[in-house]
Amino acid sequence: MLRDASGKMVLTKGWKIFHVVVAIILLTAIILLSVFLGLSRADGKSWMAMSENNMESAYYTLTDSLLNIENNFSKLRVTRDGNLAGEMLIDVAMDSQTAAANLAILSYSGYDMSALVKFCNQVGDYSKYLVTKLTGGEELSEEDYNTLAKLYEATYSIGKKLNAVKDALMSGEKIVTGLDEFNSQFTEIADSLVDGSIKYPSLIYDGAFSDSLEERQPKALSGEDIDPEKQQDNIAKILCDYEIKSVKYTGESDNGFTAYVYDITLEDGSNVYLQLAKKGGSIVMWDKQFDSQQPTLSVEEGVVLAEQYMQKQGYENVKGVYACVTDSVLYVNICYVENDIVLYPDMIKIKVSLDDGKIIGFEGLNYIYNHTERSLETPSVTEGEVRNMNFGGLEVQSVRLALIPLDNGKESLTYEVYGKVDNYAYYVFIDAMTGKAVEVLQVIDSDEGELLM
C-alpha cells in the first residue's frame, strides 16, 4: 500500500484485485455455510419428525390393541362356548403382546410404566393359560369367567384414561417435545393399577407370569448360620485350584436369601468374586475373569474335571449333562442323577478353562432354590412306547428319564428324547405319566454345544 503526497492511502491496482477476490471468497463461504446450516437444520427436523412419528405410531398401535382386548373381554361376558372363547382369548394374547411392546417404546425411563407393561404381559399370559386349558379338553370355570369380567373392567378404565393422551395429540402437542407431560399421564395410569383405583384382580394360575411365582423360597439351604469373617478354610477348599493371597469380606447380598460376598485376590494377581449362603455356608456362586489363550484340553477332559470338582466340594451323584465351548471356556451343566433320572431343576453350572484345566466359575442358584428330597413317581409310560412315538423327521439318538422344571414353577417327570434333524439338535420331553409332549427345545448354535450321555 502506498501513500500519496498528502499522506492519504492509495490503493494500487494489485491491492484492489486482492480485495475483490477476498470479498468474493468471503461471500461464497458465507453462502456455503448458510446452505450447510440450513441442510443440518432440515436434517434435524426430519429426524425429529421421524422420532415423533415412531412415538405416535406406537401410541396408536397401543390404543388399538388395548381396544381389541377390551372388546374381546367384553364379548367373553356373554360367551360360554369353549371354542369361541378360545378364539377370543388367542386374539387377546396376541394383542397384549403388541400392547406391551408398544408401551415399552413409549416408556420414558424403563420403570415408571412397568405396572402397565406387567398388566399387558400378565393378561396375555393368563389368556394363553386359559387357551391351553381349553385345548386340553377342559372347560373354563365360572371363576375364570369372573376374572375375565374383572379384566374387562380394568382394560376399560385404562382405555378411558389413555384418551387424555389422544386429546393432547389431537390438539397438536408432540410426544418428543412434551415427554415429561406425556410421561406423567402414563405414569398416572400405571400408578392407578398399583394403588387400586383401577381394580385389577390378582392373577394366580399356571403360567410364567403368575403372581404366585413372585416369592420363591430356597429349598436347599439348611444348617447353622456361618460366621462371615471365619470362612478362610472354606474358601480355600472352594478355590482349591488356586493360591490365595487375601480374602476380603465385602458385605451381604440380600435378595431372596442372605449371602455373604467375598472379594478374593489370588497370588497371580487376579480376582475371584464369591458368594456363600449365610445359612449352612454352601456356595451360591463364584466367578473370575478369564482370558482365553490356546486350548490344550478336550471337551471330554474338561467335563471330567468339572465332575471331579463337584465331588471334591461334596456334591455326590452328579453328572455333566450338557457342555458348550467358547474360545477356551467350557461351560458344563451338571445335574443330580437319582435312580437314572436326570434332575434338571437342580442344575449347577461349572466353567472350566481348557487352557490349563482350572475351574474358573460356579453357578448354584438353581440348586439352592430347587434341590430337595423328592419322591418321584413310577412312570406309567414305558421307554419302548416313547421310542415308537412319531417325532416328525427327528432321528432319535437317545431316550432317558428326566425331571424338568416347567414355566409355572412346577416340575414334571418326563422322557427326554434327544435327536437331530439336518445336524440341528432337539430335545422333546414326553410326560412319563400321560405320554403327552410337554416341551420341545432346540439347541441354538448347536455347533458349539453337545449333549453328554
Added chain:
Amino acid sequence: MDKKLVLKRSMVAVAVLITVIVGIAAFYSVQPAEETAVLKRGSSGSQVRTLQTKLNNWGYNCGTVDGIFGSKTVAAVKQFQKNNGLTVDGIVGAKTAAALGMTLTSGSSSNSSYNSSDVYLLAKCIYAESRGEPYLGQVAVGAVVLNRVKSSAFPNSISGVIYQPYAFTAVLDGQINLEPNDTAYSAARDAMNGWDPTNGCLYYYNPATATSSWIWTRTVKLTIGKHRFAV
C-alpha cells in the same frame, strides 16, 4: 504491490475456499461403509460348512466339516488365498468367495440368527454401561438385562429391554454403538449361562450420578463396584 504477490495471496485464498468446500462435502459424504457379508474366525453355520466342504474337496485341510470357522479353517483359507493370488488374510470376503465359487449372504449364518446377535447386543450393553466396573459388576449388568426379559414388567426380549427408551443412559447417548471388548463378551456369556450375582435384581444405579429420585426408592440388595443393584 507486485502482481506476483497478489497472485500468491489470491491463490492462498482460493486454497482456503477449496478447503472449506471439500470439508463441507466430506461432512456430507461420511456414510458408514456398506456392510458386506464376510466369513471369518468365529463365524459358524451352513455357509461355513459349504466353505469347509469345498476346501476339503480341493485338498485344503479344514479338518472335520463342523460349521465352525476355527484355526484350521483359517489356515486352509490362507493357503487357498496364497495359491490363488488373493490377499492372504484368512477372511472370506467377496473376492475370495468368488474364487471359491460361493455367494455370501449376510445373516442366517447359523440355524437361528437369534442367539449370536443376543450375545453381541448384551455385550454391547455391558460395555457401554459398565466398562470401568469390576468383572462381576459387568456380569451383574448383563444379568439385570436378562432378569428384565424374564420379568412381566419389562419387554420380553433382549433387544426390547436394551432399547427401551431411557432405560439405559448409554443407549440414549449412543455409547451402545461402541464395539465391545473381550471382557464384555465374557461377561455377556457368563450372564447368558446363568451367572447372576444379583440373584434377580431388576435395577441398578450409580449413587454418584443417578438423577432420578424414583430409583432411590428401590430396595438395594447389594453393591458391586460403583453400582447399587435393586429390585
